[in-house]
Amino acid sequence: MESDKELENLVKxxxxxxxxxxxxxxxxxxxxxxxxxxxSSVRYKPLLTKTHLMLTAGIIAVLLLYGFMDGSGSQLTSGAYWEFLMNTRSWFSDRIPELQFSKTLSYTVASIGIMVCFQALILKRYFNNRFA
Known part of the structure; x- marks a missing residue:
């Protein structure tokens, strides 16, 4: 106790x-x-640059084109290639019925959709209450 008072006096x-x-x-x-x-020194820059976006779009386009080509291994010449692409009615309508999704994928997509809607409602209510 005595030392505490001495410390207090010293600090004072x-x-x-x-x-x-x-x-x-x-x-x-x-x-x-x-x-x-x-x-003024804060600069915002996007996470993905235009080059990355273009590269990603190109890869997706190549993969989609590869998916719609028949598996016979026939090489398309430049003229036949453009004819194949311009004749969208035939290859698009022929390939769409072949798409089949498993029940697991369907249930997963439906579940994620329901969760996103539910979270959007909860977040909307939260932010309305917070900023009101």
Whole structure:
């Protein structure tokens, strides 16, 4: 107990000796200038650049084209290739009935859709209550 009082007296004496510091007259102005500099230095850049997006789109296009080609291994010449692409009615309508999805995939897609809708409703209510 005695040592605590001695410590308190020592701290009080040291605090009395040290004068209070006062900010300069233009302190607020200097702080606001610093904030403006920090705001102007922030640059937003996308996660995926245009090159990445174009590369991804190209890969998806090649994979889709490969998926719609028949498995006979026949090579399309440049003229036949354009004719094949322009005649969309035949290859598109012929290939769509061949698509089959398993029940597991169907249930998964339906479950994810329901969860997304449910979460959207909950988040909407949360943010309405928070900002109202």
């Amino acid at each position: 004496q040291m605090m009395d000796e040290v004068p209070l510091e006062a900010p300069s007259s233009n302190f607020t102005h200097l702080v606001m200038q610093e904030i403006q500099l920090q705001k």
